[in-house]
Every structure is written in C-alpha cells, then in structure tokens.
Amino acid sequence: MELKVTKYRIDDDGVATVWFHRPGRGNSWTNLMNTEYRWIMNTLDRDPKVRVVVVTGTGDQFCVGADTKALNFYTTNDRDYADTVDQSHAAQPGAGVNDEFETDLIWHWGLRVPVIAAINGACAGIAAAIVSFCDLRFAAENVKFTTSTPRLGLPAEYGLSWILPRIIGTTHSADILFTGRIVYSQELDRMGFLNGLFPKDELMDEVYKTARMIAEQVSPASVTSAKRQMYSELLHLSPRSAIDGSKGIIDHFMRQPDFQEGIAAYNERRAPRFADPVLEPRP
Structure with missing residues (x-):
C-alpha cells in the first residue's frame, strides 16, 4: 500500500x-x-x-x-x-x-x-x-x-x-x-x-x-499469551476461571523451548535468546 x-x-x-x-x-x-x-x-x-x-x-x-x-x-x-x-x-x-x-x-x-x-x-x-x-x-x-x-x-x-x-x-x-x-x-x-x-x-x-x-529480554510467546489472558479476563470478570485457565497455559509453556531458555539464562546470569514467534494463521 x-x-x-x-x-x-x-x-x-x-x-x-x-x-x-x-x-x-x-x-x-x-x-x-x-x-x-x-x-x-x-x-x-x-x-x-x-x-x-x-x-x-x-x-x-x-x-x-x-x-x-x-x-x-x-x-x-x-x-x-x-x-x-x-x-x-x-x-x-x-x-x-x-x-x-x-x-x-x-x-x-x-x-x-x-x-x-x-x-x-x-x-x-x-x-x-x-x-x-x-x-x-x-x-x-x-x-x-x-x-x-x-x-x-x-x-x-x-x-x-x-x-x-x-x-x-x-x-x-x-x-x-x-x-x-x-x-x-x-x-x-x-x-x-x-x-x-x-x-x-x-x-x-x-x-x-x-x-x-x-x-530483547522477554519471550514473544509469553507476551502474546499474557496479553490475550489479560484482555479476555477483563470481559468475563471471573477470577476462578483466570486462575484455573492459567494452569493449563502454564503447563503448555513449560513444555516449550522458551521456558528452557529462560531458566538457562537465569541460571547462567545472561540475557535470554528467545526464538522468533510462531505466527498463528489469521483470516
């Protein structure tokens, strides 16, 4: 354009x-x-x-x-x-x-x-x-x-x-x-x-x-997830669903490379090297 x-x-x-x-x-x-x-x-x-x-x-x-x-x-x-x-x-x-x-x-x-x-x-x-x-x-x-x-x-x-x-x-x-x-x-x-x-x-x-x-310092996937969680939870105003829902999201993120890199960077006292985001298909 x-x-x-x-x-x-x-x-x-x-x-x-x-x-x-x-x-x-x-x-x-x-x-x-x-x-x-x-x-x-x-x-x-x-x-x-x-x-x-x-x-x-x-x-x-x-x-x-x-x-x-x-x-x-x-x-x-x-x-x-x-x-x-x-x-x-x-x-x-x-x-x-x-x-x-x-x-x-x-x-x-x-x-x-x-x-x-x-x-x-x-x-x-x-x-x-x-x-x-x-x-x-x-x-x-x-x-x-x-x-x-x-x-x-x-x-x-x-x-x-x-x-x-x-x-x-x-x-x-x-x-x-x-x-x-x-x-x-x-x-x-x-x-x-x-x-x-x-x-x-x-x-x-x-x-x-x-x-x-x-x-430079945070996981793109983590930021996107936190953004989606925050605004979606503004709409339904249910603290219980926010907490319970976050547990499933935490489980998913703990299985991802960014979590391994984040922990390694913390233990090694260095800046993390997170991967580029994987883009979702959009209409």
Missing part, C-alpha cells in the same frame, strides 16, 4: 514505530489514515521480526482528533455516520482472536504484539480512544488531552465510556467524559492513565528503553 498520511519503520532489534503523519494538519484523523493505520498494524503483526510496536505522531502533536473538514461534512450531510466510516473492506488486524475485539480500535487487543502509545503532543477526540486501547501509554510533560465530544454536541465515542473507567475509575472518567475539558499529561499521570511521564526531549528515548526491553 502507498502510504500518504502514515509511515512506519522496523529497527534491527524488532521494535517497530508507526507515525500518524499529517504534520500540517496536526496529524488529524481521516478515513484514509484509519485505512493505512490498520494496514500497517496488520502487516507488523504478521512479521515475525517485530516484537513490539510504538505509535506516535510526526512533529509536535500526536493526533488532534478528527479532521475539521470531515466534521464540517456531517453538519450539511444526512448520510448515516456508520456507513461513512465502514472499514469492512480494509485490513482486519487482530482478527480471529476474540469476536469482541473485531471492531474499530479494540482490534489492538487482538494483536500478538504489545502496542505502546508515545503521546508526544496534543491528543484529542478519537486519538484519546486510540491511546486508551493501546497496551502501554507514555506521554511528554504538558501535553493536552481531551475527548472534545461534549463541547461538540457528541456522545462519548469509540468505546471511551467502556475503557476509561477500567483504566482510571468512574470518578475521573466522569470528569473527562462529561466536561470534555483539557487535561494535561501531569494530571493524567496522577489519575493512573499513564505508564510514564517525561520531559518532551526525553520521551522517545524512554519509550524505546521499554520497547527494547520487551523486544
């Missing part, structure tokens, strides 16, 4: 970086960006060399939300919104894992690779939902974050009413979702939304430290 509003690269250490790339428009979100982003993430997830993905924005902004031209379109057009954003024709990243994950944004949870949001600048509207469905979130200091929707006469969008209370609780979620106010990254950090907060000129270095630790 020819990429016009996104870009990506894969480093030798297995860390992939994806950029929302409309710097002249605040990296604002469009249907084309959605299509390209889905294609990139599907491509990276199917590449056994990729161990972790970092998502960020080009320049000084992460993504300022939906493009204002697109929003203006809906004030003069009576087309059904769902039809205008239909992505059934596009790549389907994360498919085949859990039916609940096979829709916009929550497909991040179906990916085998962990996804780290590096929030380098303004993050608004749909971008607030995107980073909420990433696995880890790091931000630069003094970054502005807002859902925007109540100030535009819109409801909570793209699952924010479901995911935010599970990350930061109902008290903080009600504040963010009902007011649509600008929340700075320092406050997001206090709320527990972020995994780390750094000066702007240090953000990407710190993000890549975490990304490279995942890429």
Whole structure:
C-alpha cells in the first residue's frame, strides 16, 4: 500500500514505530489514515521480526482528533455516520482472536504484539480512544488531552465510556467524559492513565528503553499469551476461571523451548535468546 498520511519503520532489534503523519494538519484523523493505520498494524503483526510496536505522531502533536473538514461534512450531510466510516473492506488486524475485539480500535487487543502509545503532543477526540486501547501509554510533560465530544454536541465515542473507567475509575472518567475539558499529561499521570511521564526531549528515548526491553529480554510467546489472558479476563470478570485457565497455559509453556531458555539464562546470569514467534494463521 502507498502510504500518504502514515509511515512506519522496523529497527534491527524488532521494535517497530508507526507515525500518524499529517504534520500540517496536526496529524488529524481521516478515513484514509484509519485505512493505512490498520494496514500497517496488520502487516507488523504478521512479521515475525517485530516484537513490539510504538505509535506516535510526526512533529509536535500526536493526533488532534478528527479532521475539521470531515466534521464540517456531517453538519450539511444526512448520510448515516456508520456507513461513512465502514472499514469492512480494509485490513482486519487482530482478527480471529476474540469476536469482541473485531471492531474499530479494540482490534489492538487482538494483536500478538504489545502496542505502546508515545503521546508526544496534543491528543484529542478519537486519538484519546486510540491511546486508551493501546497496551502501554507514555506521554511528554504538558501535553493536552481531551475527548472534545461534549463541547461538540457528541456522545462519548469509540468505546471511551467502556475503557476509561477500567483504566482510571468512574470518578475521573466522569470528569473527562462529561466536561470534555483539557487535561494535561501531569494530571493524567496522577489519575493512573499513564505508564510514564517525561520531559518532551526525553520521551522517545524512554519509550524505546521499554520497547527494547520487551523486544530483547522477554519471550514473544509469553507476551502474546499474557496479553490475550489479560484482555479476555477483563470481559468475563471471573477470577476462578483466570486462575484455573492459567494452569493449563502454564503447563503448555513449560513444555516449550522458551521456558528452557529462560531458566538457562537465569541460571547462567545472561540475557535470554528467545526464538522468533510462531505466527498463528489469521483470516
């Protein structure tokens, strides 16, 4: 696919970086960006060399939300919104894992690779939902974050009413979702939304430290399994099934080469050399 509003690269250490790339428009979100982003993430997830993905924005902004031209379109057009954003024709990243994950944004949870949001600048509207469905979130200091929707006469969008209370609780979620106010990254950090907060000129270095630790020091199969366990168990909320189910998974993993390598590396006080992931067949 020819990429016009996104870009990506894969480093030798297995860390992939994806950029929302409309710097002249605040990296604002469009249907084309959605299509390209889905294609990139599907491509990276199917590449056994990729161990972790970092998502960020080009320049000084992460993504300022939906493009204002697109929003203006809906004030003069009576087309059904769902039809205008239909992505059934596009790549389907994360498919085949859990039916609940096979829709916009929550497909991040179906990916085998962990996804780290590096929030380098303004993050608004749909971008607030995107980073909420990433696995880890790091931000630069003094970054502005807002859902925007109540100030535009819109409801909570793209699952924010479901995911935010599970990350930061109902008290903080009600504040963010009902007011649509600008929340700075320092406050997001206090709320527990972020995994780390750094000066702007240090953000990407710190993000890549975490990304490279995942890429180089942990078993890809173990990370994928933990990701699948965590998000699936969020849905059924049964601690007994989580514990009992994990026993069978532990038994399987103890019979795999990565377990033997992990124990050997620990005993020999060296870095482990885990095998590349074995990719699952996907639809």
